[in-house]
Amino acid sequence: MYEYRARVQRVIDGDTFDFDVDVGFYISLRMRVRLRGVNTPELRGDERERGLAAKEFVVEQLPVGSYALxxxxxxxxxxxxxxxxxxxxxxxxxxxxxxxxxxVDLAQALLKRKLAAPIDY
Incomplete structure (x- = not known):
């Protein structure tokens, strides 16, 4: 496992994000990240309302331009x-x-609010 400080560029849904990741030596990379250990409802179909609630929570916690680890x-x-x-x-x-x-662990925050279900990878 590797740890990086990363700047939020886009929240795709409740468990997928685009980050600009500082990999050191003044180099950053755009990475699409899937949150480990949880699955949030989809933004389409029958789950849409719950999916939007999960995404809204994440956008409030991790607004575009903010940093995460x-x-x-x-x-x-x-x-x-x-x-x-x-x-x-x-x-x-x-x-x-x-x-x-x-x-704060984002996966745990989503689980605590019942906005996600646990999943194994």
Whole structure:
């Protein structure tokens, strides 16, 4: 597993995001990340209302331009990195140290609010 400070570029849905990831040496990469350990409802079909609620929660917690700590686990079948995501509510420019010490696990926050179901990878 690798840990990176990453800037939110787009929230796709409740469990998929685009991040600009600082990989060091003044290099950043755009990565699509799938949240590890949870599955949120889809934004289409019968799950749409619940899917929008999950996405809205994530957008409130991780607005575009804010920073999170991502810990990559592996690359999934659709080419997305499977990762843990930690954030500090109300602190959009949080440092790595602050995110490591006090960051909130996004998957756990979604589960606590019943906006996601646990899933194994």
């Amino acid at each position: 991502i810990r990559t686990a592996k690359i999934g079948k659709y080419g997305r990195y499977i990762a843990d995501v930690r954030y500090l509510p109300g602190t959009p420019d949080a440092s790595v140290e602050a995110l490591q010490a006090d960051g």
